[in-house]
Every structure is written in C-alpha cells, then in structure tokens.
Amino acid sequence: MRKLTKLLSLGALALSLSVGSSAAEECIAPADPGGGWDFTCRTVGKLLYDLKLVENPVQITNMPGGVGAVAWANVASKRNDDGSLLVATSTVGITQIAQGRFPAGTDAMRWLAMLGTDVGVIVVPADSEFKTLKDLTDAMSEDPASVTAAGSSGAGGWDHIRLLMVAKAAGLSGDDYKGIRWVQFDGGSPAVTQMLGGQVDLVTTDLGEIAGFVESGDIRILAALSDERIPAFPDAPTAAEQGLDVTGYNWRGFYTGGDVSDEDYQRWVSTLNKLYDSKEWKAAAEGSGLVPVWRGGEEFEAYVLEQAAQMEEISRQIGVIK
Incomplete structure (x- = not known):
C-alpha cells in the first residue's frame, strides 16, 4: 500500500512537471x-x-x-x-x-x-472640409479651438505629440497648442468610430490600427507621417510633400x-x-x-x-x- 502511494505521488509529480513545462x-x-x-x-x-x-x-x-x-x-x-x-x-x-x-x-x-x-497618419472623414494638410494647419493657426482632434493616447501622449509636431512645423507656438482640443480614446479604431459620428474633426494614430477604415473609403489620410508614401496606400501624401518635414x-x-x-x-x-x-x-x-x-x-x-x-x-x- 505504501509502495502504491509512493508511485501515485511520483506520478502526480511527473504530471505536474509535464503540465508546468508545456503551460x-x-x-x-x-x-x-x-x-x-x-x-x-x-x-x-x-x-x-x-x-x-x-x-x-x-x-x-x-x-x-x-x-x-x-x-x-x-x-x-x-x-x-x-x-x-x-x-x-x-x-x-x-x-x-x-x-x-x-x-x-x-x-x-x-x-x-x-x-x-x-506609420503615423492624420486622418479625416471622407467628406471632411480639410482636403489638404494646409487646410488643417490654416484652421489651427486662425483659431486653434476650432479643431477637435483625437487619438489613442492622452494629452501629451505620442498621438498628441505627433499632431503638435505638425502644428509646430506649421509655425504655431506653445500657447496655440493649448487651444487645440484633444480627446483620448482607448485605441485608434474607437477614435475613428467617434470621428465618423461627428464627435471629433480628425484622428492622429497609427495606420495599422485603422487601415480597414481607409480601405472602405470611410476616411481619408490627410498626411502620412513617414519619409516616403506608404506602399499599401500610395495615393496618401506625406507631410513632407505638403511642406512640413514631420515623421512619426x-x-x-x-x-x-x-x-x-x-x-x-x-x-x-x-x-x-x-x-x-x-x-x-x-x-x-x-x-x-x-x-x-x-x-x-x-x-x-x-x-x-x-x-x-x-x-x-x-x-x-x-x-x-x-
């Protein structure tokens, strides 16, 4: 009986080790x-x-x-x-x-x-009044508070910083940055969904998060924050092509x-x-x-x-x- 108990214990130990190693x-x-x-x-x-x-x-x-x-x-x-x-x-x-x-x-x-x-991108609804990056930066320069932007990070996060880098390159100052309204969502996809619902004017995020919305034609890439055009979306202009040397x-x-x-x-x-x-x-x-x-x-x-x-x-x- 003692031998059987010992064998069962060894068997249980072996099973435990086996399960642990393949967890x-x-x-x-x-x-x-x-x-x-x-x-x-x-x-x-x-x-x-x-x-x-x-x-x-x-x-x-x-x-x-x-x-x-x-x-x-x-x-x-x-x-x-x-x-x-x-x-x-x-x-x-x-x-x-x-x-x-x-x-x-x-x-x-x-x-x-x-x-x-x-690759970071700035996207807008397909029917947005912003047709070019200059349209956007002109609006921010004239009245920063007229623009509501969103992304998957909070104010001061990477998505927000990328937009501020564009604003800085366009000649806006630190005081102007504070006027641009920023809304945070948990992910680029929820941000775009809210943008399509009219809650915000634009989204700054990563292409990988929202590529499906671009493919469907619901949104447009206003600017790709890359050195060269994105092979998967060759029609989307870079920020540099539009006069602002910004990558993100x-x-x-x-x-x-x-x-x-x-x-x-x-x-x-x-x-x-x-x-x-x-x-x-x-x-x-x-x-x-x-x-x-x-x-x-x-x-x-x-x-x-x-x-x-x-x-x-x-x-x-x-x-x-x-």
Whole structure:
C-alpha cells in the first residue's frame, strides 16, 4: 500500500512537471480589442503557434487602462517573474513612461524585441472640409479651438505629440497648442468610430490600427507621417510633400517582467527572432502597413532607454512636461 502511494505521488509529480513545462504562453494587449497592441498580440500569438515556435495556442488577454499603465502595474505587482508572459508595447508606451505616467521607469521591466514599425497618419472623414494638410494647419493657426482632434493616447501622449509636431512645423507656438482640443480614446479604431459620428474633426494614430477604415473609403489620410508614401496606400501624401518635414513612427514590440530569469528572457528573444525571420511575419506586417524592423535583447534594451530620453526631451520642448 505504501509502495502504491509512493508511485501515485511520483506520478502526480511527473504530471505536474509535464503540465508546468508545456503551460501556454500569454500575451497581454494593454488596450481594448481592435487597437495596435491588440493587433500585435493576436498576430504574433497566432504565428508563434502556427509556426510551431510554441507548443500551445497563445492566450490573448486585453487589459485596457491608462494607455498601458494598468497592464504595467499588474505585471509589476503580480507577474514580474512569469517567464510565460509577453506584453505588447510601442513608442506610445515609452512616451508615457518618459513623462512619468507609469508607476516606474523603463528599468522596471525587461525589454524583449521590436518586430516592426507602424506609420503615423492624420486622418479625416471622407467628406471632411480639410482636403489638404494646409487646410488643417490654416484652421489651427486662425483659431486653434476650432479643431477637435483625437487619438489613442492622452494629452501629451505620442498621438498628441505627433499632431503638435505638425502644428509646430506649421509655425504655431506653445500657447496655440493649448487651444487645440484633444480627446483620448482607448485605441485608434474607437477614435475613428467617434470621428465618423461627428464627435471629433480628425484622428492622429497609427495606420495599422485603422487601415480597414481607409480601405472602405470611410476616411481619408490627410498626411502620412513617414519619409516616403506608404506602399499599401500610395495615393496618401506625406507631410513632407505638403511642406512640413514631420515623421512619426510607432514601433511594435514586447516587454516581460523585470524579474524574469535570463533563461526565459533569452528564450523569448530567440523565439521572437525566429518569428521575425519568417516570411509569414513579413507578409502579415506589410499587409497591415507595418515596416518590418528587428531589434532584440540587449540592443533593444539600449534602444528603449535612448528613446525614453528622446521622448522626455521632445515633451519638454513642446511644453507637455516641465
């Protein structure tokens, strides 16, 4: 009887170890479904499983709030050493951190990799009175309060900063910035939906979040904040073509908990690198308007620190923080 009990105990231990080793990975999207972080988690999660880079389907969890701050706080307090966890992030998140809007600085987490960059766009309804970027900047110059803009970040966030960079290039000053009305939504898609309902005049966001609205003809790209025209939408002019030398890219990538082991960290970096090298990722990225770009491991950690410093400097220059 004692031998049987021992065998059952060993069997239970083996089963426990087996289940633990094949536990499903999870990706947290710190926003509602339909946004850029949601796209990042769902696309990468599906490809990881389809390409057999993970054993089980990746669980996708939407955790909106605070433009990423809620998910960040949850990981820091409850899952900081969870080696099965990915969290989607981007330039938007780094901007929030640089402005002190997250519970801690960049060193609180481990930065895994970026896989591509999204192009910032200024979009308006198809029947908008703004036909060119000059129409918009003229209206802002004449009466900043006459324009109501929206995006997926709060005032001073990356979407807002991109619009202010355009305003600055057009000759507006810090006082003018304060007059432009800004509305925040949890994602570019909800912002566009409200714009089509007449709640705001324009949306500044990433193309990947709202490409479907452009394809359907419901909205127009007033300006692409990119060096060159977007291959998927070649008719959309860049801001530079319209006389304002402004670009606003938003990279897509992942972090994990600050106490995750080196072994799990390197495993994720290697796995994501294999995903990036696949033709399936390149097709998915380019089909959604992303430009595939790889930075991983220590290189990405250094890049994040550098960008956080840049975002802090930009925020001070345009008066978002003191």
